[in-house]
Amino acid sequence: MSTSEPVERGRRSEAWTWVIVSAVALTLISVQVPLSATIYGVPLAAAFSLTVLHVGALPLALRWPTAAGVISVVAVSGLLWLSAPTPEAPWPWAVAPEITQFCMVFLLAFRAPWQIASSIFGLSAAGSIVIAMVHGGGHADAATANIVVFVSIGAGVLGIGIAVRQWRRIRRQLVREQRINAEELSRRVIAEEKARLARDLHDVIAHSMSVINVQAASAPARLGGVDTRTAEEFADIATQARTALREMRGLLDALRVDGDAPLVEPQHGLADIGVLVRQTAQAGADVRLEWIGSDKPALSAIADLAAYRVVQEALSNALRHAPGAAIRVAVEALDGMVVIRVRNERATTQATLVAGGGHGLVAMRERVRSAGGTVLAAATSDGGFEVAAEFPATREEASG
Template identity: 35%
Template sequence: MTSLENEPPRALLAGASRRWVRLLPWGLALVLSVALLPTTIQVLTADYGLDAGIASALAVTQAAPLLLAVVHPLRAWYVVFAADVAGALALLTVDFAERLLWPFPPMEVVGYVGLCLALGLREPRRTLLAVWLATAGANVGLVFVAPHGPGSKGLLLTILGGVALVLGGALRERYEAQRRLAEQETISEAERDRRTLLEERARIARELHDVVAHHMSVVTVQADSAAYRLDRLPPDVQEEFTSIGATARESLGEMRRLLGVLRNEEARGELAPQPGLSRIGQLVEATVRAGVPVEFAPCDAEVPEAVGLSAYRIVQEALANVVRHAPGAATQVAVSADGDQLTVLVVNAPPPEPPAAPLEVGDTGHGLVGMRERVRLVGGDLDTGPLPDGGFRVAARLPIDERDGPGRPLLHPLPP
């Protein structure tokens, strides 16, 4: 008879949320042991006339294992059951009054019933049935050799022990059912949250596809077909339309990758190689064509993909801010590697003249936040802010060695 539990044994009710409930089995076991130990010795010696030494040994083996029952009730049962049967056989050697309960005195019945309750709270049904059959078999066998003849009182331990086993088993199964129900509710809640997240991602993907991707496709088609729709386009204008089309197609490519991430539940990142330091020059050329004079100091250092992508996005957002907020302002872009650090610097002067109207309406202000997030992910530092002459500066230091982290002072940026 062994427990079906494979996990390390825990005290009874150890999973209860309230502390007093967790301590309850220890308190009851201690009370029973302390109360039954002297009581058993007194009753066996004074009422039954058993030798004091034998009575003391029986009392210890019948009461002390009740403390073990809090953690190992089945092991405690082996000891107590054997001690109770041995005590019944020892009482056959003495002459005691017929009114006294045999084969198991009252204090043994109390301790055994408490032990059966502990067994019911821990062991599976098969073990509980085996315990009850062993108890009934021993009880019936001893009744047939009763010194005063068989009687109904001799089966008291079998009846009360069976009731305790059933009660403990019912409480345990009820607790297990409630635990499984709580786990299922937790799983269902997690599934609902996951389903809500997937639905939101799908909705965002649909919106991006229907709105942004549609308009970008229109821009691409119009830019590519301008040379065929409009007669006698100057070469510089035709080149401008070609540049617009190329930029729009690149934006559509990035949009498709983003939609793939949103629609793919198992996606762990973007689905195509991402731009790095080698692509920053293209950003600068596109910005120059937009009417912003830019001086660019490139860098061909080998850096991790995440660092190169962060540098690209920082320059992209900084130049986009110049086009939006300071059109025509002289701008410097410098990317340099110094030892284990990559420094990205974008500085613009004030615009030649204040823009008549903002290029975009309802600016979200998420650009600088996005920069800081990208820098933080690679363990770098970012310094942004206005300059005394009215310009603006974006300076980032990114660790090339991924083991480096933030906390070192930012290199002083170049003046505009």
């Protein structure tokens, strides 16, 4: 997942929030104005103006929550003050203004610090209490019950808004921590892969250096008739080869992770891909190998090993994530370039998910890049997956 995807999702979510809040506001205006004017006797101009201020504060709360909260308290207080008590309808909180104020309290609790939402809710309740005391008259009991209902439901709405905001904050923190952990793990995988590359490099080069040392040390005896100066040159070459080997081993010791055993097994290469494919097929997989071009492609030793590891990792991923799918391995050694493609079809059975995976491709890219090649790994249009790697030729093809 690219880093722009969460940002894009956030923008879409914010846009939808504006659309929904604006639609709710328009609906409330269409209901609240006529009810205030007809049932509660509020002058039409005042009912329209105060309702627009009251309901219009809802979208405003998405950008400026504190200002929107203050406007909503002032507007609804004016609307309740002008409303006449009536036994046919709840008072001082009519249903429409009550719902609007609940929406405001929720938005403030959801978008702003809880202190702001609590203050606006408290001011709304206090204002209605004062209005009920001044204009209640013979409707004191009904007004008290109405305010109790408003406070009870409003407190619940406030609590839900605060809880949702805290849940979102915790979720964002968890996502951020997971992203940081994933980046750290990716860097650690790359570092470990570089250490393995160093060990592979040692094993690849150590043999050649040892051959140089043996040939240089034994040259005077093998060739015979070598003068003293030439013998000293051969001895110096052998000394330099031994020194280089010691330095390489010292570097390897510094890079080796604690507990790693020295690598003494022979390193694999493209020539061993056929054996790898046969072993995979013997395990029950439908895997085939297609080889085009030279059977001894012109690759350096480190690129040869990297090419083998690409096929090994791609086969492992295909078996793990696409069980039962047919796998095709293609090697093209043409025109100074070796191209390897490992493609699997859609899985025929449900794959077993293993936690902690997904870093093999990271190590593969690092290995191929270190060998001077390029690698692409992506899903195919038919639901499968393909890994394609290219390695440039760096030496003449082996004879024979």
